[in-house]
Amino acid sequence: MNEAGLAADSRLDAGLPLRRLKLLDLTVARAGPTCVRHLADWGADVIRIEPPRTGGGEVGNRDGFDFQNLHRNKRAIELDLKSEKGKEIFFQLARDADVIVENMRAQVKFRLGVDYETVRRVNKRIVYASISGFGQDGPYGHRAGVDQIAQGMGGLMSITGEPGQGPLRVGIPIADLTAGNLLALAVMMALFQREETGEGRWVHTSLLEAQVFMLDFQASRWLLAGEVAKAAGNDHPTAIPTGVFPASDRPITIAASSPRLWGRFCQALGKPDWVAKPGWDTGEGRSKDRLAINQAISDVTREKSSLHWIEVLDEAGIPCGPINTIDQTFADPQVQHLGLARPVEHARLGPQRIVGTPLNMSGLEDRIRRPTPDAGQHTDEVLGALGYDAGTIAKLRADGII
Structure with a gap:
């Protein structure tokens, strides 16, 4: 990107509360990207680091609705963290970063050598944020975890659905989303404390912790009253009447x-x-x-x-x-007033609408500033800022490092 382009790009972030933050995004799937999305939406300079496609690194449909919605407002580079040269570049980026977010299986970051203690040696101010399936240690710390497993183990499926009809998953990946939301809060708390101490810290949560936390009053119902909640269908478990009732046309x-x-x-x-x-x-x-x-x-x-x-x-x-279907939800006049379907123009895919942030701040417009980047779209730009010349970048690409 030329100087005029960089200036125009920076103007997109003007006035946003997190515009001073530099964030390295090592996330996959959904929970980690959900955390990063909050920070990117409010101005953080996010560099998403993905494995080079030549090594089979890209997974899933990058142009699909899910990926496009999760990774807006970021820059993207390709970097092989399994190689020594790739790790050297990573640590160059980490020296000036404020936040690193990852949600690999708990032990993977240690095998790669990009864990918190290792990064902290080059940047004591780093806030390192992690999400795992079940926690960073303990009897299940080594296990892979996905949303539905957390919904089951965390008790949610046992209280979802009609009475007597068996466990039922919730229709959204609520453990993933909640873990991401909570990790974003933890990142902000660690950054706030860093202003006082001058040092960052490792913050982490897991799908299981997030799901148990989200049981909320159903959890305290057991812990404080000894009651094991059961599925109540559309009825509220304790507040009557609260539920779904028929009308002549729809519920x-x-x-x-x-x-x-x-x-x-x-x-x-x-x-x-x-x-x-x-x-x-x-x-x-x-x-x-x-x-x-x-x-x-x-x-x-x-x-x-x-x-x-x-x-x-x-x-x-x-x-x-x-009781709206999804299309009826986005046609609802209040949803339209709130602007929850946000427009963005993708250079290759054309005009898009993606889900906007639910957070509002007076005097700030929460528009989507940048569409989801193509794989490696900003690799040359980011490496150029680190001082790599065109010849060196070409050699790194030929060697499969980027």
């Missing part, structure tokens, strides 16, 4: 469990007598008579359209909404 979801909301809900449905009905006049009673209450509500709601009930219940201050 809707309603939450009216508190005493105040229950009274308003009964009035809105034209059933004021339910408020004082024995057994339905307390939260405990409604929980015990869940099936009968759900049936009574369904008998009323199925008589009119979803739009009718959403308007009536919204007027009464009752949380409610339609």
Whole structure:
């Protein structure tokens, strides 16, 4: 990239809170890239390091919807970390980096010689961030882990689905995504502390830890009350009524469990007598008579359209909404207002829309600044900044180092 191009590129990051950060991205799959995506979206200069394609390094469909959504706002280089010359280049980059993120199997970074303690010898300010399947050590520390395994081992599948119909995975990779989100938070905490100490640290989490953490009140229900939660389907496990109910055209979801909301809900449905009905006049009673209450509500709601009930219940201050398919979600006027489908122009693939960041900061526009880079797109640019001339770069490429 020429000087004018570099200047234009840097202007894209102007004013963003993380624009001073330099980050090396060694991530694969989804959990690690989810962490990096947060930091890249808010201005970090991310260099994604991938194995050279000549060595069979590229995996999956780079042009597909998943890869394109995960790796925007980055630069990309190809570098063989198994070679001594490749590691030499890596450590040149690491000397000036603020953050390194990886989610290889726990022992791989040590075999490659790019682990935290090794990097720290050349850069004590580095914040080194890791995600593994089950933790960096312990009886399962050596094991490979993917999202669905964590959903099962972390208890989530046992409480998902209809009662009596067996375990069910959640329809998104929630352990991957949560681990990535939590690691981004840990990175920011370590950077904040570095301002005081002048030194970085190793921060890490795992799919299993993230999934157990996400059990939240279902976990504390066991730890503090000794209750083992079971699958409750679309019903909230403790707050009644909260669930999915039929309308004449499509289902809707309603939450009216508190005493105040229950009274308003009964009035809105034209059933004021339910408020004082024995057994339905307390939260405990409604929980015990869940099936009968759900049936009574369904008998009323199925008589009119979803739009009718959403308007009536919204007027009464009752949380409610339609059950949208994904296309209906992105057609929803509130989702469109929030700008969650963000446009970006890819030089080779053309115009795209990808999922925007859910974070908002006053005075800052959270647009997608750069599309996902092609493999090795910025290798020459990054090595040139390190002082490598064109001849040396050509030799490295011929040798399969880049």
